[in-house]
Amino acid sequence: MIDTLLALITEPLAHEFMQRALLVSILIGTVCSIFSCFLVLKGWSLMGDAVSHAVLPGLALAFVIGIPLSIGAFIAGLFCALATGYIKDNSRVKEDAVMGIVFSGLFALGLVMLTKIETDVHLLHVLFGNILGISSQDVIEAGTIAILCSLIMLIKRRDFMLYCFDPAHASVIGLRVRFLHFGLLILLALTIVSSLKAAGIILVISMLIAPGATGFMLTKSFDRMLIIAMSVSIFSCITGTLMSFHLDVATAPLIVVIQAALFIMAVFVGRQTQGMKEVSYGT
Amino acid sequence: MSNPIVTIKNLSVTYPNGHHALEDVSVNLKSGSICGLVGVNGAGKSTLFKAMMGFVKPTAGNVSIDGMSVRNALKKNLVSYVPQTEEVDWDFPVLVEDVVMMGRYGHMGFLRRPSKTDHDAVAQALERVNMSEYKKRQIGELSGGQRKRIFVARALAQGGNIILLDEPFTGVDIKTEDSLIDLFQSLVAEGRLILVATHNLGSVPSFCDEVILINKTLLAYGSVETTFTQDNLSKAFGGMLRHHQLIGADLHDDEDARGVTVLTDDERPLVLYGEEGGKKIVRTPKRKKADKT
Amino acid sequence: MIDLLLEPFTYNYMFKAIWVCALVGGVCAFLSSYLMLKGWSLMGDALAHSIVPGVALAYLLALPYAVGAFFTGILAALSMAIVKQKTKLREDAIIGLVFTTFFAIGLLIVSINPTAVNIQAIILGNILAISDYDIAQVVIISFICLFVLLLKWKDLVAVFFDENHARSIGLPVNALKITFFTLLSAATVAALQTVGACLVIAMVVTPGATAYLLTDRFGRLITISVLLGSLTSALGAYASYFLDANPGGLIVTLQTLIFLAAFFFAPKYGLLKVRKTIAKKVGA
Numbered sequence: 001m002i003d004t005l006l007a008l009i010t011e012p013l014a015h016e017f018m019q020r021a022l023l024v025s026i027l028i029g030t031v032c033s034i035f036s037c038f039l040v041l042k043g044w045s046l047m048g049d050a051v052s053h054a055v056l057p058g059l060a061l062a063f064v065i066g067i068p069l070s071i072g073a074f075i076a077g078l079f080c081a082l083a084t085g086y087i088k089d090n091s092r093v094k095e096d097a098v099m100g101i102v103f104s105g106l107f108a109l110g111l112v113m114l115t116k117i118e119t120d121v122h123l124l125h126v127l128f129g130n131i132l133g134i135s136s137q138d139v140i141e142a143g144t145i146a147i148l149c150s151l152i153m154l155i156k157r158r159d160f161m162l163y164c165f166d167p168a169h170a171s172v173i174g175l176r177v178r179f180l181h182f183g184l185l186i187l188l189a190l191t192i193v194s195s196l197k198a199a200g201i202i203l204v205i206s207m208l209i210a211p212g213a214t215g216f217m218l219t220k221s222f223d224r225m226l227i228i229a230m231s232v233s234i235f236s237c238i239t240g241t242l243m244s245f246h247l248d249v250a251t252a253p254l255i256v257v258i259q260a261a262l263f264i265m266a267v268f269v270g271r272q273t274q275g276m277k278e279v280s281y282g283t
Numbered sequence: 284m285s286n287p288i289v290t291i292k293n294l295s296v297t298y299p300n301g302h303h304a305l306e307d308v309s310v311n312l313k314s315g316s317i318c319g320l321v322g323v324n325g326a327g328k329s330t331l332f333k334a335m336m337g338f339v340k341p342t343a344g345n346v347s348i349d350g351m352s353v354r355n356a357l358k359k360n361l362v363s364y365v366p367q368t369e370e371v372d373w374d375f376p377v378l379v380e381d382v383v384m385m386g387r388y389g390h391m392g393f394l395r396r397p398s399k400t401d402h403d404a405v406a407q408a409l410e411r412v413n414m415s416e417y418k419k420r421q422i423g424e425l426s427g428g429q430r431k432r433i434f435v436a437r438a439l440a441q442g443g444n445i446i447l448l449d450e451p452f453t454g455v456d457i458k459t460e461d462s463l464i465d466l467f468q469s470l471v472a473e474g475r476l477i478l479v480a481t482h483n484l485g486s487v488p489s490f491c492d493e494v495i496l497i498n499k500t501l502l503a504y505g506s507v508e509t510t511f512t513q514d515n516l517s518k519a520f521g522g523m524l525r526h527h528q529l530i531g532a533d534l535h536d537d538e539d540a541r542g543v544t545v546l547t548d549d550e551r552p553l554v555l556y557g558e559e560g561g562k563k564i565v566r567t568p569k570r571k572k573a574d575k576t
Numbered sequence: 577m578i579d580l581l582l583e584p585f586t587y588n589y590m591f592k593a594i595w596v597c598a599l600v601g602g603v604c605a606f607l608s609s610y611l612m613l614k615g616w617s618l619m620g621d622a623l624a625h626s627i628v629p630g631v632a633l634a635y636l637l638a639l640p641y642a643v644g645a646f647f648t649g650i651l652a653a654l655s656m657a658i659v660k661q662k663t664k665l666r667e668d669a670i671i672g673l674v675f676t677t678f679f680a681i682g683l684l685i686v687s688i689n690p691t692a693v694n695i696q697a698i699i700l701g702n703i704l705a706i707s708d709y710d711i712a713q714v715v716i717i718s719f720i721c722l723f724v725l726l727l728k729w730k731d732l733v734a735v736f737f738d739e740n741h742a743r744s745i746g747l748p749v750n751a752l753k754i755t756f757f758t759l760l761s762a763a764t765v766a767a768l769q770t771v772g773a774c775l776v777i778a779m780v781v782t783p784g785a786t787a788y789l790l791t792d793r794f795g796r797l798i799t800i801s802v803l804l805g806s807l808t809s810a811l812g813a814y815a816s817y818f819l820d821a822n823p824g825g826l827i828v829t830l831q832t833l834i835f836l837a838a839f840f841f842a843p844k845y846g847l848l849k850v851r852k853t854i855a856k857k858v859g860a
Contacts, residue, residue, distance in 0.1 A: 040665065041375060045672035046618045053774065089299045090847050091839055093612065093785045100617035101785055104778035105832025111700065111775075111825030127699060127774075128683055158395040162385050165375050168366055172336050173389035173441060174358040202625070202774075203683075206676030209669055216376060216665060220421035225376050250687035256680035263673065267662050301850040342854075374664040423664075 012245040021131045021198075021251065024139050025237040028195040029211075029255075031146040032204065033233030034153045035191045036212030037226050038184060042164040046096055047081065048208045050103035051185075052192045052201040054080030056110025059126060063119040070141060070193050077189035080106055129200030129252040131241070138197050145194035149187050154226075160184060161222050199252045207233070210259040217263070217270035232262050288313060289335065289445065289476065293344035296330050304330035306500045307344070312478065312493075314444065317471050319491035319507070320480040322519055326498045328480040332447050335478075336364060348445065360389045363438030367449045368430055373423040380418040382433055383408055386441035408440035412466065428459030435466065446470065448479045452486060464490040484546060484553040487511060513544055513555055520546075584817040593703045593823065596714055598810035600766045601779065601827070603721045605805020606729075607763050608784030609798045610736050610756065617781045618668055619757075622675035623764045624776035626652035628698055629682035631768065635693045636685070642713040645765040652678050653757070679773075701772035701824035703813060710769055717766045721759050732756060733794050770809065771824030778828040779805065782835050789838040789845045804834060 012018040039048055055073035062072020084102045088095045114123055125133070134142075153160065162170045163180040171177045188208075195204040211233040215225035240255030247254075289312040296305040305327040312318055322328050333339045334346050337353045348356035356362060363386070386408070387401040397405075409415045412432040417425065422433065431451060438446050448467075452460050467477055467490065479491065487494060487507065494511050496502040496519040503515045530542030544555040584590040611620055627645040634644025652674055659670045686695045694702070706714075725732075734742040735752045743749050760780065767776045787800035812827030819826065840847050 040669045041372070043666045043668050045666075045668040046621075049618070049621060049672060087839060090850070091789060092300060092845055093788060094615050094617075096615050096617040097612035097781050097785045100612075100621065100777045100781040101832060101835055104775055104782070104828055105835075108775055108778065108825040108828030108832065112819075112821045112829055115821045115825070116819070123700075124696060128695075155394065158388065161377075162388060165372065165377065165382075166366060166385070168336060168338065168364050168370075169385060169437070170388075171338055172357055172362050172364040172443075172447075173360055173386070175388065177338075202679055203676065205672055206680060209672045209676070213663075213665055213669055213673055217663060220376050221378060222376050222381070250683055253680035253683035253687065256677060257684060260673070260677040260680070267659065270663065297854055299850075301853055 008246065009242060012242055017132055017134070018241070018245060020134050020136065020139050022238065022241050024134055024142055024198050025131060025241045025251070025255065026234055027139075027143045027146040028191075028198050028204075029207065029233040029237035030230055031150045031153075031191050032195060032207040033211035033229040034150055034226065035188060036208050036210065036233075037215060037222070037229050038153070038160055038164055038212075039188070039208055040212035040216055041161075042184075044188070045205075045209055046099055047084075047185075048188060048192070048205050050084065050099045051077040051080055051189055052204050052208075054103045054106040055189075055192065055196065055201060056107050056126065057113055058110075059121050060110055060113035060117055060119060063121055064117060068141075069121065070145070070196075073193045073196060074189050076106060076110075077192055078186060081185045081189070125200070126196065127200050127202060128250070129196070129198050129203060131198040131251045134197055142194045142197060145190050149190050149194070153187060156183075157222075157226065199255075203252045203256050206256040206259065210256070210263050211236075214259075214263045214266045217266040233259065236262060288349060289478075290347045291331075291334075291344070292347075294331075294334060294341050294346060295343040296327075296334060296339055297342045298339075303499065304339075305334075305497075308497065308501045309344075310495055310501065310504050312476055314476045315471060315474050316492040317467055317477045317479060317490055319487045319494040319511075320478055320497065321482065321484070321487060321494055322497045323482065323521075326519070328497065329449065331497070332364070332449065332478075332480060335445075335447065336362065358389075360441055361443050361445055363441045363443035363446045365431070365434045365438055365446065365448045365451065368427065368454050370449075371422075371430070371434075373430070375422065377422060378418065379414065379420050379422060379425070379433055380405060380409070382422060383418075383436045383440050386437040386439070389441065404440045404442070405436075408436040411439055412436045427454045428456065428463070431455055431459070431463060435463070439470075444475050446475060446477045448477060450481055450483075451479060452481065452483055460486065484516070488553070513546070516546060516553070584814055587817075589704055590813075590817055592706070592711065593813045593816075594810050596706065596711055597703060597770050597813040597823070597827065598806045599718045600714060600763070600770045601783075601809025602802045602806040603718045603725075604763050604767050604776075604779035605783035605801045605803075606722070606725050606798060607756075607760055608780045608782065608805070609787065609794070609801045610732060610784070611760070612781050612784040612788065614736060617777065618671050620760065620764065620780040621777035622652070622656075622671045623649055623761050624768065624773045625675045626678040627761075627765060627768065628679050628773055629685055631698050632682050632685045632693045632695070636689060640713055641710060642717065642765050645768065646761070648678060649761040649765070653761075697772075698768065699772050699774055700822055701768070701770055701775070703770045703823050704816070706769055714766045714769050717762045721762055721766075724755065724759060728752065728755070729798065770813075771827055775824050775828045778831055779809075782828070782831040783808070786831070786835045786838045789835075789842040792844075804831070808834065 039045060055077045058072035058076025059069050062069045080103050084099045087102065088098045114121060159175060159180060163177065167177050170180065192204055195207065199207055211229035214232045215229035218228050219225050236255050236258040240258045241251055244251040244254045291308055291310045294305055294308045297303050308331065320328050320331065330339060334341060335353065337357055346353050348361055383405045384397060384401065387397060387404055388395055391397060391401060409418055412435055414429060414432050414436060417429065422430065425433065451463060471477055481487065488511060491507050493505065494507050495504045496515050498519055502518050503510045528542060528544045541556065546553040611617060627649045630644035630648030631641050634641045656670055656674045659674065660667065686693050731747055731752055734747060735749050739749055763780065764776050767779045771779060783801040783805040786804055787797045790800055791797050808830045809827050812830050813823045816823035816826050843849060
């Protein structure tokens with residue numbers, strides 16, 4: 001029995017591409033889950049959606065100029081966030097609509113560019129990820145970004161958390177709110193860039209929401225929410241990668257479905273049962 | 284205790300989308316008083332707050348706090364802010380003590396690890412607002428008055444000498460309102476300045492020392508006795524108030540010419556009594572602790 | 577020269593692509609006038625992604641794709657409603673969570689049998705190779721949407737502008753809202769064929785937002801929006817003949833460019849005009 005279980009784990013790992021896949025999925029699972037806690041609390045899901053779609057023209061442009069694709073993707077993603085902010089501040093159109101317009105416009109532009117330019121960017125891999133075809137070079141690149149972002153977010157988690165909770169207070173106690181705002185946007189773009197090769201631009205949105213949402217359901221303290229989110233995400237990444245090998249299905253979608261299943265379980269055991277307790281003052 | 288003075292000089296704010304929020308506002312605020320900031324919705328109350336919190340850049344003019352730029356004053360933790368209840372995400376996974384500890388972040392190092400001083404400050408602040416026993420609650424589990432109190436405690440833990448309060452009495456029952464007012468008055472007695480944005484007219488004379496009336500531009504500023512008058516209020520609120528007046532024979536059986544005016548915008552009404560239908564305010568004395576039980 | 581310009585029309589598939597795009601673009605633009613005013617843009621994107629598993633299954637089982645799309649669309653909407661009721665999570669997180677999960681399920685289905693379904697066609701549109709069977713579905717959907725919208729557009733304005741007022745004058749508010757979302761999902765299903773799942777959001781947001789920068793009256797807003805939606809869609813499909821690029825990408829790029837033009841140069845709400853007004857005000 002135990003031998004069979006062990007075999008289920010060791011057998012896939014006999015292949016080098018599976019080792020790489022597992023490693024990279026754990027790395028991006030970690031960084032995405034940390035970010036997801038801020039994203040869920042800040043109400044930035046559409047922002048995640050927007051930035052990830054918007055990286056497409058950056059990939060094409062980077063190829064033309066001859067710079068690393070990650071840099072192009074990062075710049076395009078950040079550009080989307082900044083352009084959204086600028087247009088929103090200077091027009092009467094609502095923020096969510098502006099975001100929709102900007103990211104779909106960039107995605108469309110990227111699509112046209114990719115069909116017109118001969119690149120080695122494989123559109124379907126960008127869209128859905130290609131975790132099993134990942135190279136050691138990719139692992140190093142994604143891993144470096146993921147570890148760096150994770151460390152920054154963990155070290156400065158209190159500042160970011162305060163910014164999400166009450167930006168006015170953050171400003172009043174002398175924190176640089178613009179710095180935190182753009183810092184978070186840059187981290188979002190970097191997180192997405194690191195996950196591109198493995199998860200693709202659509203599924204990364206899910207990895208950026210589900211773990212945080214699960215943590216939110218299960219605890220009332222932020223630090224514990226972080227721990228739960230990371231555990232849930234890493235667990236899903238490991239089981240998803242291994243199971244996809246045995247079931248012969250796509251890896252990233254399976255990871256996302258497992259995360260969703262864990263979220264659903266959390267909903268049913270979650271903290272919504274705690275009612276509001278009214279306690280009168282001074283008696 | 285230092286003597287914070289807020290100097291607002293010719294302040295104008297126009298948002299990038301073309302909305303003119305404030306025009307040419309000049310006020311000097313003294314410490315040791317509670318100042319009401321009164322105006323209709325959209326009169327620029329929150330923009331004035333934002334300018335004092337470094338959230339919006341003035342198009343013209345400037346704000347200085349204790350002789351410093353806003354930026355520097357904020358770095359010295361001189362200003363505290365108590366948000367409107369509606370602006371807070373009450374489902375956020377933070378405990379009461381976490382929120383109050385946020386007031387200390389400006390005093391902490393790079394990693395925001397609380398020291399003993401920070402823990403002590405939090406404990407004292409919670410004690411002062413009578414919320415010590417709730418410190419392990421998630422903030423959403425508190426009642427309306429308790430929620431307000433937590434954010435006042437955060438301001439106390441921060442130790443700022445200027446406290447900005449945004450609509451502190453919405454969603455709070457009269458009893459809690461009274462106890463909050465007591466708390467504010469004791470804070471002011473220690474030399475702080477409290478600026479309260481509100482459209483709740485009735486409570487203003489009962490706890491404010493001074494009042495600023497604005498509607499895009501400054502309409503009046505001064506002590507409550509001289510400034511919070513029917514004329515000024517009509518200027519500030521235009522036709523937005525309900526207005527009832529009882530004068531002379533309607534009110535008195537004798538030759539008394541004094542009258543009563545009731546102004547209300549659906550919340551606590553403002554009652555004015557005196558000559559010319561109560562054009563001049565007769566200030567109700569502050570209630571003493573002993574009055575209420 | 578003229579021969580060259582008319583050349584696309586001599587090909588049957590191009591002619592079809594152009595008029596189907598124009599039709600769908602108009603319907604989506606009509607809905608966009610409402611959607612962008614309410615802050616529901618994410619909903620348009622979410623619906624488009626959520627129906628992917630349904631479409632994949634339908635192609636796999638040789639059913640009409642619209643049936644599969646509707647089925648999963650409703651399932652996704654229900655899931656969102658249930659999660660919303662059971663949790664205190666923010667709405668945007670719930671929508672994001674549900675639609676990406678549905679999308680992932682769609683990809684899983686495809687990965688089980690990769691040859692039977694052309695996933696690229698679902699994600700990026702397939703208007704140049706659309707089958708007559710699919711055209712029939714798109715046309716039926718579009719005409720039903722247009723018909724309902726033309727009948728009820730004023731009631732919808734009332735509901736979207738002030739729900740309580742609408743209720744007080746006896747309008748069936750909930751029924752109208754459900755109607756709107758049904759129309760929106762139907763339009764999404766149709767737009768899937770022209771621009772694909774990733775770009776549907778542009779079709780149901782951008783034309784309305786552009787028109788919003790150009791006029792203050794809702795009737796005109798709808799007219800401008802529908803004209804813009806139809807023209808850009810037709811033009812994008814037409815241009816794809818010469819540029820040999822993805823028609824969906826061209827349509828949405830065009831829509832975005834026009835939005836940007838309105839953002840900078842609109843007579844009343846354009847950036848340049850507003851800047852001038854501020855400068856005058858501050859200078860005076």
